[in-house]
Amino acid sequence: MDILKEINGASTIGIGGHIRPDGDCIGSVMGLYLYLSKVCPGVEIQIFLEKPADIFSCISRIGQIRTDFHTEVEQFDVFFALDTTKERMGKAESYFDQAKKRINIDHHISNSGCGDVNYLMPEASSTSELIYDLMKDRSQIDVEIAKALYIGIIHDTGVFQYSNTSPSTLKAAAELISYGFDFPKLIDETFYEKTYVQNQILGRALLESFLFMNGKCAVSMVDKKTMSFYEAQPHDLDGIVNQLRKTKGVECAIFLYQLDTLEYKVSLRSNGKVNVEKVASFFGGGGHERAAGVTMQGTFHDIVNNLSAQIAVQLRETSRWDVPGGSHVPRNY
Numbered sequence: 001m002d003i004l005k006e007i008n009g010a011s012t013i014g015i016g017g018h019i020r021p022d023g024d025c026i027g028s029v030m031g032l033y034l035y036l037s038k039v040c041p042g043v044e045i046q047i048f049l050e051k052p053a054d055i056f057s058c059i060s061r062i063g064q065i066r067t068d069f070h071t072e073v074e075q076f077d078v079f080f081a082l083d084t085t086k087e088r089m090g091k092a093e094s095y096f097d098q099a100k101k102r103i104n105i106d107h108h109i110s111n112s113g114c115g116d117v118n119y120l121m122p123e124a125s126s127t128s129e130l131i132y133d134l135m136k137d138r139s140q141i142d143v144e145i146a147k148a149l150y151i152g153i154i155h156d157t158g159v160f161q162y163s164n165t166s167p168s169t170l171k172a173a174a175e176l177i178s179y180g181f182d183f184p185k186l187i188d189e190t191f192y193e194k195t196y197v198q199n200q201i202l203g204r205a206l207l208e209s210f211l212f213m214n215g216k217c218a219v220s221m222v223d224k225k226t227m228s229f230y231e232a233q234p235h236d237l238d239g240i241v242n243q244l245r246k247t248k249g250v251e252c253a254i255f256l257y258q259l260d261t262l263e264y265k266v267s268l269r270s271n272g273k274v275n276v277e278k279v280a281s282f283f284g285g286g287g288h289e290r291a292a293g294v295t296m297q298g299t300f301h302d303i304v305n306n307l308s309a310q311i312a313v314q315l316r317e318t319s320r321w322d323v324p325g326g327s328h329v330p331r332n333y
Contacts, residue, residue, distance in 0.1 A: 001119045003134050004039065006103060010077035013040075014099065016048040016092035018084035020234055020265075023190065025083040026052050027152020028105075028127040030059050032080065034145045035135055037061075046076075048092040053235040055190045059151065060144035073098050080105065083127035085286075086114040105130055109277055110286025122288075125162075125169040128152025132172050146179035151190055158242065159187055163272070163290055198236045201226070205240045211250070213308060216315060218244040219254040221264070221300050227257065234265070245269040252276065252311050254304060259295065264303055268292045273318040279310045 007013060015033055017025035026049070033047050047065045056062060069091035079099035083106055086093050096102055096114075104115030107130060109122035124130050128149045135141055153173055157165045160173070177183045194202070201222065209220035222237060230236075237257055244253035252274040256264040268276035269291055276292040283306070285294020296303045 001105075001117065001134055002136070003036075004136075006101070006117055007036070007040065007043075007078050010040075010101075011043060012074075012076045012078075013043055013045045014048060014074075014076040014079040014092075014095050015045065015082065016079065016089050016096060017082050018088040019050060019090040021049050021052055022238070023056070023155025024126045024128050024152040025049070026056050026059070026062075027148045027150070027155065028082045028131045029065075030062060031128060031131050031145050031148040031152065032082065033064070034060060034142075034148060035131075035140060038140050038142070038145075039137060048095060050090065053233075053238075055193070056151070058186065058189065059148050069095075075099065077101065078103060081114060082106070082131070083108075085111050105134075108286055109288060110281055110292075123166070125164045125166060126153050126156035128156070129169055129172050132176065141179070143179040143181050146176040147181050147186065150176045150181070150183060151186060154187055154191055159191055164288060194239075195236070197230050197232055198239075201230050201232050201236055202240055202243065204230075205237075205255070206243060209244060211247070213312065213315070215249045216251045217254060217308065217311060218247045218250045218252075219256075219304055220244060221256040221258075223258040224260075241267040241269050245271060251315065254307060256300065256303065262299065263295065263297050264300065266294050266296055266303065266307070268294075268307075274311055274314045278314070279307060282310050283307075 013036060015029050017029045029047055029049060033045060036045055049065050051067045073094045076099045078101045079096045081089060081096050081104045086096050089096055102115040103117045104113055105119045105127060107121055107124040107127050111120055113120055121130055132149045157169060205220045205222055209218055211218055241253050241255035244255060251271050253269045255267045259265055268280055270276045275289045277287050277289050280287055280292035280294040283294045283296055285292060287293055
């Protein structure tokens with residue numbers, strides 16, 4: 001894809017990502033916005049996202065993000081959907097649908113393309129890496145663009161720990177840090193550092209977690225009452241599922257938090273023997289082989305038991321594991 005060719009002649013450009021934006025979504029959206037603002041002077045460019053977490057305030061011009069969505073939809077000449085399908089864009093979906101040209105850039109294997117022009121690379125570590133690759137005029141990249149893209153890459157690779165990290169990912173990261181920002185500080189402040197509330201709710205989630213399926217799965221849940229007690233927001237739950245995944249002997253981790261009555265956001269992580277993208281896709285979600293998510297309806301017990309049935313299928317295939325029958329979740333949880 002030649003981004004500049006695709007937007008040639010456009011006087012208005014919109015950029016959006018998925019609901020509950022994570023580091024890669026925010027990094028790719030802001031990186032593209034800052035780049036296009038430099039190479040396309042005079043073009044009106046607007047960003048549509050839900051309010052990012054405060055840890056991303058270090059990204060230049062992040063205050064330009066529009067979190068207000070008007071009933072009367074503006075028509076853009078070009079609209080980018082980054083790191084997502086249009087169905088997960090929330091209120092920004094209508095802006096994408098009404099655009100004269102729609103461009104979808106993503107690295108999720110579950111995305112089959114929702115734009116007039118699609119650039120889908122599931123082998124890439126992140127959408128931020130893809131955006132960097134598409135910036136053909138590297139002379140226009142500056143330290144602020146580099147910071148935004150670097151943040152996106154480190155968040156979707158777990159600071160280069162996850163299996164989606166490739167030689168090209170490390171090469172891109174090396175080139176980005178050459179622009180001269182304090183990358184160790186950036187990693188600490190946006191990835192590792194936690195607020196007191198985040199540490200409290202992490203501790204609560206770990207304390208109330210349990211193992212099942214012969215210790216191969218770890219699960220925990222935070223309900224709306226607990227969220228309210230700690231005055232926590234969804235972004236305060238980041239990292240819980242990965243901590244569950246690190247439990248010795250665990251092949252798959254499940255973390256749920258309650259969105260509404262009988263509705264939960266589910267995050268899945270794998271250590272390699274379970275393709276959680278297949279599990280999530282079975283229930284209408286998506287993601288990657290080792291990191292995926294889905295929104296599901298039902299009670300906590302029903303959701304986990306339904307998920308465990310799909311996880312068990314893959315554990316049988318990959319490790320010849322003998323799955324016990326009956327309900328896997330303690331009823332007194």
